[in-house]
Amino acid sequence: MVVEHEARGKAHTMIDEALTVERTQVQTRGERTRALRARQDAVVYPAVGRLQLYGDEPLAVDRASGMYLYDVEGNRYLDFFGGILTVSVGHCNEEVTEATIRQLKRAQHTSTLFVNEAMVAFAEKMRDVTPGDLSVSFFTSSGSEANETAIMTARMYTGRTDVIALRHGYSGRTQTAMSLTGQAPWRSGLVYDGYIKHVRNPNMYRRPAGMSEDAYLDLCVSEVEDVISSSTEGRIAAFIAEPIQGVGGFVVAPQDYFRRVKPIVEEAGGLLIIDEVQTGWGRTGVGMCAIGHWGVQPDVMTFAKGVANGYPVGVTITTPEIAAAVDHLTLATFGGNPVAMATALATVEYIERHGLVRNAAERGRQLRAHLERLCSQRACVGEVRGMGLMQAIEFVADDGRPDAARAGAFVSAARRHGLILGKGGMGGNVIRIAPPLIVTAEQIEEAARVMGLALQEVA
Numbered sequence: 001m002v003v004e005h006e007a008r009g010k011a012h013t014m015i016d017e018a019l020t021v022e023r024t025q026v027q028t029r030g031e032r033t034r035a036l037r038a039r040q041d042a043v044v045y046p047a048v049g050r051l052q053l054y055g056d057e058p059l060a061v062d063r064a065s066g067m068y069l070y071d072v073e074g075n076r077y078l079d080f081f082g083g084i085l086t087v088s089v090g091h092c093n094e095e096v097t098e099a100t101i102r103q104l105k106r107a108q109h110t111s112t113l114f115v116n117e118a119m120v121a122f123a124e125k126m127r128d129v130t131p132g133d134l135s136v137s138f139f140t141s142s143g144s145e146a147n148e149t150a151i152m153t154a155r156m157y158t159g160r161t162d163v164i165a166l167r168h169g170y171s172g173r174t175q176t177a178m179s180l181t182g183q184a185p186w187r188s189g190l191v192y193d194g195y196i197k198h199v200r201n202p203n204m205y206r207r208p209a210g211m212s213e214d215a216y217l218d219l220c221v222s223e224v225e226d227v228i229s230s231s232t233e234g235r236i237a238a239f240i241a242e243p244i245q246g247v248g249g250f251v252v253a254p255q256d257y258f259r260r261v262k263p264i265v266e267e268a269g270g271l272l273i274i275d276e277v278q279t280g281w282g283r284t285g286v287g288m289c290a291i292g293h294w295g296v297q298p299d300v301m302t303f304a305k306g307v308a309n310g311y312p313v314g315v316t317i318t319t320p321e322i323a324a325a326v327d328h329l330t331l332a333t334f335g336g337n338p339v340a341m342a343t344a345l346a347t348v349e350y351i352e353r354h355g356l357v358r359n360a361a362e363r364g365r366q367l368r369a370h371l372e373r374l375c376s377q378r379a380c381v382g383e384v385r386g387m388g389l390m391q392a393i394e395f396v397a398d399d400g401r402p403d404a405a406r407a408g409a410f411v412s413a414a415r416r417h418g419l420i421l422g423k424g425g426m427g428g429n430v431i432r433i434a435p436p437l438i439v440t441a442e443q444i445e446e447a448a449r450v451m452g453l454a455l456q457e458v459a
């Protein structure tokens, strides 16, 4: 067994070396991928296979390690999308995996009927890394459930139902989360929560022609007031937003936005819910949570994705007073699962021990400098934006409209050169670049080289 494992390890090392020598073009033959994809299509919802954010051909992952994915054809890819911003400390991170296995052998599942040390320890960690007096968590298995829980909590605490969300935001795929989502393609439930109202998102790049940034910010802020006073009872349960809209195309909220919105929400009796499913856990390089950068204290926060490096964990955290309002029976069978909790704790400790928030800031600056250099003279690039290791390129046509075809060609070209990137944005025209937080300076250089080639091919 050990010998076989070592032999496999050696074979992988040889493949890695061979690919390091000849890295410029991926040799995708595709037979195994096509066969696997055909089997998938027969037994899995077709909607699953339709979502190819990383290029025009399916990619079947065989294994993954650190910053790299290996497909079933034997190709290696530098992964700058991290399982959609979820693999925060590298694929199959050894220290985290060891913690997972240790807990797996000790007690695998208990449900929250029983007290379990792993859940308590991670909840204590959540209290320590989130801002202000947020200290009480409810655990689930996804970001959608985390947002569902946040809205339920706000409604029970305030005794009101109306909720304000941002256009172009993404909140998940439960009925409430789809209702919060401000993007038609992601709303597919047919029945929506009519108490959720959407306001203009402060996307400075897409502001009306001729309007200054200050005037557009004023408009976005005053729209929150207008919608509360015209489309709700005048009192609300909550306002929910992502500091950087992830699926929306890494749209960074202006510095003053939340500081100006919070008093309006408070005046209407509502809670401020900040969704850090994508921005959380150090990715933006400004702290474990991004919201500190905007200088406001949320009443409720939600997390998922990178929290447990790919293990399914959703977290809703709030104050003891607000949490106490949830006074009916409620249970998430897999929430607080000891293996998930041990994995989450090991992930956050790894980020702290290895200084990965600082790495996200430094490598983010390096990546951003490359993107600005590569895109500065390109008419097809409307904007380069982002924070830390959450950077984006928005492709536009001559008339400024979203250019989804060029964005698709760009991610496909990058993939042919061995780099995985993601797509997003309302128009499907934004490249999302979000490597795991362990990314090195050399890997940023390599990604920049490939993006330069891809840009030449599509520009």
Ligand SMILES: Cc1ncc(COP(=O)(O)O)c(C=O)c1O
Residues within 6 Å of the ligand: 141, 142, 143, 144, 145, 147, 170, 171, 172, 173, 242, 246, 247, 275, 276, 277, 278, 304, 305
């Ligand atoms: C900001 C944000 N919130 C919530 C979700 C939903 O998370 P999940 O897919 O784990 O349900 C996502 C998923 O992409 C997200 O980006």
